[in-house]
Amino acid sequence: MSGVPPLTRSGGSEGPGAGRTAVVTGASSGIGAATATRLAADGFDVVVGARRVDRLEELAAAIGARALPLDVTDQASVDAFAAALERVDVLVNNAGGAFDANAVADADLDSWARTYEVNVLGTVRVTKALLPALRASGAGDVLVVSSTAGLVTYEGGSSYTAAKHGVHAMVGALRLELVAEPVRVIEIAPGMVHTEEFSLNRLESQEKADAVYRGVREPLVADDVADCIAWALTRPHHVNVDLMVVRPRAQAAQHKVFRGQD
Template sequence: MSGPSPSAPSGYRPLPGTGRTAVVTGASSGIGAATAARLAAEGFDVVAAARRADRLAALAESTGARAVPLDVTDAASVAAFADALDRVDVLVNNAGGAFDAHAVADADLDSWARTYDVNVLGTVRVTRALLPALRTSGAGDVLFVSSTAGLISYEGGASYTAAKHGVHTLAETLRLELVGEPVRVIEIAPGMVRTDEFSLNRLGSADAADAVYRGVREPLVAEDVADCIAWAVTRPHHVNVDLMVVRPRAQAAQHKVARDG
């Protein structure tokens, strides 16, 4: 990272992300969009990646991020995406989602396959493709947005909890494999986060999605998680945040949530 120019005012300090390129997957909405916006505000050159080009274009217009289409479930798309980048310092593996709330006895195997492909295999595809650039950067970060569902199981969540447990162990394994190399492996595990799409995609109706958060005073929002991500990737590079669990104050555990009324 170059220092300030001779014409810079006395006391000038560059933004934390100055000179660094950050890739954010799943950037078209929710935590991904909030993270892209936050990292751009921190001075990163942000590559916002997702399938929905119209939303990416709007995000790029409002934040200055670069919008690049990416489908993490498609190997050709991931390869083309990686080839289009000249450097990567930070990878935020955020693309994911939950698509059902069935009991194991009623498992929809197509939904299981979709959940695993997006959350686990998609994350592996992108990480594998960008790891050479992260190593080359000399100070790379691979950050996984997992979930408290990757740390504890609950009824009706098997397809999602199984996938997020996979993401959690992926982060742990990669950290072991890269020890001694100039790449940090960070995991952020959010609890209850209210976004426009997560519960709606999982439960299929606005009423059911709203019921998840009903009576909960101040659930987390996407910007709260983006704040945690930005903090983790702007620590001095010898500091590794292995795992950060972040919940709203109203949620003590998966099954323990304070609700008004």
């Protein structure tokens, strides 16, 4: 839209992302913030969106990005966000989260609805809103940060695994639908990633959140996932990374984690 101020990249005009605009959702912390930082360093013009505007603006100021408020569960918010963008070459759908660890027998249906709304419908809302701009770019990328929880199930993860399976299915369908168009569809599925908020939001206890990673030698951190995202986005555009599963070496599978340290 006219009147939108130009961006200043922290990475300057050089780098593999030079001349491309990347939108990152859920960018106020964790993987989203790390991804925005990495893409800015790689020369992308970065636009960050999230609900917590104060944290978002602090990040944007630090990396030379543009911050816009975004609630992926609110259609009006998504529409306003899309209307404020002149160009989009890359969409990193990162907004998501887990909000309980209940068994199906103890399911909190409000939590299930929230989990589906944020992870599945939120991703669909933003993707749908920005697809016209991604098509118009001539070489667009839709990258979805999903989870290994979208590929397997586990006890206590019913609401989250159901939602992430929905995300995985949506990504697969979208790739089929866009095969004749100049838009790649990429899925990055992290396993155990130690961030400051994910397990805390889910378990509502710092002690329980810390226990998730206790004894695990070198769990992934947000920067590790951001590195994978940046690599996938900077391949030649005919190279499509359909699905990248990335786990720490200590996590051989969702249910198999080596805990060898106190």
